[in-house]
Amino acid sequence: xxSVTQPDIHITVSEGASLELRCNYxxxxxxxLFWYVQSPGQGLQLLLKYFSGDTLVQGIKGFEAEFKxxxxxFNLRKPSVHWSDxxxxxxxxxxxxxxxxxxxxxTSLTVIP
Amino acid sequence: xxxxxxxxxxxxxKSGTSVKIECRSLDFQATTMFWYRQFPKQSLMLxxxxxxxxxxxxxxxxxxxxxxxxxxxLTLSTLTVTSxxxxxxxxxxxxxxxxxxxxxxxxxxxxxxxxx
Numbered sequence: 434x435x436s437v438t439q440p441d442i443h444i445t446v447s448e449g450a451s452l453e454l455r456c457n458y459x460x461x462x463x464x465x466l467f468w469y470v471q472s473p474g475q476g477l478q479l480l481l482k483y484f485s486g487d488t489l490v491q492g493i494k495g496f497e498a499e500f501k502x503x504x505x506x507f508n509l510r511k512p513s514v515h516w517s518d519x520x521x522x523x524x525x526x527x528x529x530x531x532x533x534x535x536x537x538x539x540t541s542l543t544v545i546p
Numbered sequence: 547x548x549x550x551x552x553x554x555x556x557x558x559x560k561s562g563t564s565v566k567i568e569c570r571s572l573d574f575q576a577t578t579m580f581w582y583r584q585f586p587k588q589s590l591m592l593x594x595x596x597x598x599x600x601x602x603x604x605x606x607x608x609x610x611x612x613x614x615x616x617x618x619x620l621t622l623s624t625l626t627v628t629s630x631x632x633x634x635x636x637x638x639x640x641x642x643x644x645x646x647x648x649x650x651x652x653x654x655x656x657x658x659x660x661x662x
Contacts, residue, residue: 476653
């Protein structure tokens with residue numbers, strides 16, 4: 434069965450500092466991996482996705498993620514965090530015959546000035 | 547483009563009543579729609595997958611008689627919580643997938659349901 438683990442429930446970083454959010458997955462086949470951001474009152478927004486090819490994926494808002502098959506990880510990174518990045522971040526794996534997503538528990542990001 | 551709306555954004559209902567939540571894809575046709583439930587500070591839990599004109603497929607542990615899903619058109623899916631109880635209080639999120647995209651989902655802003 435597929436599963437996604439985000440070990441960090443909450444992270445606090447200073448504005449301008451670098452950020453890494455961890456994501457580990459469990460899936461028997463080649464995974465389709467995603468990172469979404471959820472802000473209050475807004476729907477989940479896709480930051481980036483990995484299907485195949487280059488293991489370093491670039492996304493919107495300056496985010497990137499690296500797929501490491503050996504570690505079953507898909508960590509999200511940003512070199513310099515902005516106050517507007519404060520939100521809830523979800524890692525997800527695409528699985529099943531119906532294009533279903535299975536989400537991790539999320540990481541809440543707080544950005545301090 | 548690719549906007550999904552949900553209505554209402556929040557609703558309060560009394561225990562024992564039913565409440566309907568609508569999910570609409572505004573600028574594309576959604577072959578498949580998904581319904582999720584999110585508890586406070588927790589993940590999104592997939593409840594069911596619905597394809598237009600077909601019966602919804604429910605995830606294990608989700609009561610299909612309590613959570614009725616209808617996907618009558620390519621732009622509208624509804625979730626009806628029947629005989630609601632306080633434990634049904636939650637944040638319900640829908641997403642819609644166009645026929646052209648694999649693992650391409652666009653999410654609605656969610657509906658906060660409170661059952662008193």
